[in-house]
Amino acid sequence: MKLLKDNNFCLPDLTSEGVTAETLTDVEPFKDNPIAVIYQSGYLTIKEYDEEFNIYRLGFPNKEVAEGFIKYLVPYYMPIKDSESVY
Incomplete structure (x- = not known):
């Protein structure tokens, strides 16, 4: 996840851009x-x-994986102090 943020990777590109076999391997x-x-x-x-x-x-294999991935990324892209969180 640090790699995504450090390289300013655009999250929609994960599922919108085509990739080669070389990229995947x-x-x-x-x-x-x-x-x-x-x-x-x-x-x-x-x-x-x-x-x-x-x-x-x-693409994401299913909705649950997509939601889990996004939930995991939120703190990296939108850091919120524990005191500001509603959870």
């Missing part, structure tokens, strides 16, 4: 693109494949 943890790590950890899954351009479209 990249194991270099310090690259600028965190998609491989998120895909390999199971948060994203392949939703579509474009044979003409050899591009994969990713």
Whole structure:
């Protein structure tokens, strides 16, 4: 998650941009693109494949995973002090 924030990665790009097979199998943890790590950890899954351009479209496997991922990211993108939280 730190990789997403440190590289100012646009969260909608996780599911809107196409990626190559090389992107999905990249194991270099310090690259600028965190998609491989998120895909390999199971948060994203392949939703579509474009044979003409050899591009994969990713998405969350289900609503629960998407909600869990977003809940986990909120503190990284919107830091709130415990005293300000409603929880």
